[in-house]
Amino acid sequence: MNKLADIREHYQKGNLNKDDLNNDPVVQFNNWLNEAIKAECNLPTAVTLATVDADLMPNCRIVLLKDVSDDGFVFFTNYESEKGQEMNHSPKAALNFFWPELERQVRIRGKIEKVSAQQSDDYFQSRPRESQLGAWASNQSSIVQKDDDLLSEYSKLEQHYKDQKIPRPKHWGGYLIKPVTIEFWQGRTNRMHDRFQYYLEKNEWKIRQLAP
Numbered sequence: 001m002n003k004l005a006d007i008r009e010h011y012q013k014g015n016l017n018k019d020d021l022n023n024d025p026v027v028q029f030n031n032w033l034n035e036a037i038k039a040e041c042n043l044p045t046a047v048t049l050a051t052v053d054a055d056l057m058p059n060c061r062i063v064l065l066k067d068v069s070d071d072g073f074v075f076f077t078n079y080e081s082e083k084g085q086e087m088n089h090s091p092k093a094a095l096n097f098f099w100p101e102l103e104r105q106v107r108i109r110g111k112i113e114k115v116s117a118q119q120s121d122d123y124f125q126s127r128p129r130e131s132q133l134g135a136w137a138s139n140q141s142s143i144v145q146k147d148d149d150l151l152s153e154y155s156k157l158e159q160h161y162k163d164q165k166i167p168r169p170k171h172w173g174g175y176l177i178k179p180v181t182i183e184f185w186q187g188r189t190n191r192m193h194d195r196f197q198y199y200l201e202k203n204e205w206k207i208r209q210l211a212p
């Protein structure tokens with residue numbers, strides 16, 4: 001195996017100037033997300049979600065971004081999962097998108113709230129039946145005693161809802177992250193990476209450059 005310390009990246013895919021940035025960070029984010037989709041980045045909407053538990057111990061995991069608007073960034077999950085309990089206790093979170101093919105990272109920090117029941121219902125109904133059943137069958141983040149229990153629960157639910165519309169479980173839905181900072185990072189040669197952070201001042205987005 002390679003010595004990890006000898007693995008070195010050379011970042012040379014592009015650069016980012018303040019003049020290139022849109023004044024609106026959501027427009028800027030959508031531009032970069034569309035470029036990631038166009039460049040066929042693997043799982044372009046996958047994002048690391050960081051939260052803290054009641055002892056302030058950090059935790060993180062990947063979720064999929066399902067909506068972005070002026071209000072913020074939306075993903076869906078089980079409200080009773082570990083992340084759900086953490087956000088219930090401390091309704092703040094950070095997101096980190098990494099598009100290695102473009103040598104880009106976007107970091108978002110913000111406040112968390114649940115999306116409306118209607119938005120969760122609409123998204124739940126747009127999901128494939130298998131995913132809907134999965135949301136019912138899995139007590140996400142709880143301890144599994146026997147693998148078979150999960151599968152038999154799934155089969156039971158499949159029978160129960162045969163030929164019927166599957167309602168959204170009350171413990172499943174969306175969260176909105178309302179951003180307070182959004183940073184765009186572009187890798188550069190000699191580690192002179194470009195970093196621009198949008199921050200809110202009197203409810204207006206401002207941009208500052210950060211040292212790499």
Ligand SMILES: Cc1cc2nc3c(=O)[nH]c(=O)nc-3n(C[C@H](O)[C@H](O)[C@H](O)COP(=O)(O)O)c2cc1C
Binds near residue numbers: 063084141
């Ligand atoms: C590519 C990928 C996409 C994922 N998308 C989601 C998602 O949108 N929602 C979700 O609840 N979990 C998603 N997961 C699973 C989470 O990473 C995690 O295992 C699960 O939500 C339990 O996390 P928790 O115990 O911290 O609550 C995804 C995992 C991967 C690798």
